[in-house]
Amino acid sequence: DLSPVCNLFQLRYLKLEGNRFQFPDTSGELRYLQVVDIKCSGDLVLVGGFLSDACLPSLRHLRTPWNAKLGRGINRLTSIRTLEEINFCNCSVENIRHLGMLTNLRTLGVIYNRRRGNDEDDQTDMVKFATLTTSLRELGSCNLRCLDFNVALMEHRQPPIGFLYSWFPPPQFLQKFHPHMIFFFRVPYWIQQVETLTSLRLIVDKLEGDDMRVLTRLPCLAYLDLQAIEVPGMEIIIDSVSFSALKELKLIYKSSSLSIEPGAMPKLRIMHLIAFGHAEQDTRSLVGIQHLHNLEDVIITYDYNNVMVAFREAL
Structure with a gap:
């Protein structure tokens, strides 16, 4: 029972770890409380009174x-x-709609863990995602800086990604966009309009030349984690004006050559390449790594010996 906590009038930081907590209906006089960090393995309900801004006027995190x-x-x-x-699946439509009212919100982390084969919640999820689309548009026009959307496990259902693929108008201050285990068909077009973006994680079914150019022109991008399931052109080219601010690159790609032109990625320090394919006779190569003058760490993961030989020659 956390009721006694509500009498700690000067409390600013509250961290809870355990199996079960019983929250009071009101947070009393915790007017200075700024941070609430809860780790709980059992079912947890944060009731309305405890989340009332009238009782928690200073709550920031x-x-x-x-x-x-x-x-x-x-x-x-x-x-x-x-x-x-x-947890998106545990949120009501009302809560998702109210997210859009939090005009000071800078960091939003959402977990989606709907299991495959469960169709009874489909209609509810459709309404929720439509509501989330509206809320994200509102947050994107205010102060949203970081968005993490995490599909918890591979066996969980993929959410409909229309709300992330066609974000319009684009979020004007977004710095970090990390959708985890969400598969996009192509690089979302709106990303090229977010010049404030510094950290990006994406999985795309197809990586076309235009998609790569969208990413390479982001002026503030310092971290990129990109996985391409298919590369139709069989070659990834990072041209001479690409990734002017990039410091760390993780690239997972299939059956393709990677070419780095002189002048590309002038600030790159860490590069992790994961090359995979279907057959050992695949022709994959790495060209131009010698142009990365500030490179400090290189990690290469491969599936066939011919890739090892090609990369060894490049290095």
Whole structure:
């Protein structure tokens, strides 16, 4: 029972770890509380009174367990800047709609863990994702800086990604976009308009030449984790004006050659290449790595000996 905590009038930081917690209906006089960090292995419900901004006027950061259920009142957290590990499947449509009202929100972390083969929640999820689309548009026009959207495990269902593929208008201040285990058909077009982006993680079914150019022209991008299931042109070219700010690159690609032109990635320090394919006779090569004058660490993972030979020759 956490009721006694509500009498700690000067409390600014609250971290909870355990199996079960019983939250009070009201947070009392915790007017200085700024951070709530909860790790709980059991079912957890954050009831409305505890999330009332009238009782928590200073709350800036809230991290919940992945299985937590947010009660009513999230729209009253008008000072909140960080919401992490919010379980989409446990959220009501009302809560998702109220996310768009949190105009000071800078970091949003969402977990999606709907299991495959369960069709009874399809209609509800469609309504929720439509609502989330609206909320993200509202947040994107305010202060949103970081968005993590995490599909928990491979056996879980893929969410409909239309809400992430066609984000319009694009988020004007977004710096970090990390959709985890979400498969895009192509690089989302709106990304090229987000010049503030510094950290990006993407999985795409197809990586065309235009897709790569969209990414290479991002002026502030410092970290890129890109996985390409197919490369139709069989070659990835990083041209001479590419990735002017990039410091770390992780590239997972299939059956393709990678060519780096002089002048590309002038600030790159860490490069992790993972090359995979179907047959040992695949022709894959690495060209131009000698142009990366600031490179400090290179990690290469491969599946066939011919790739090892090609990369060894390049190095």
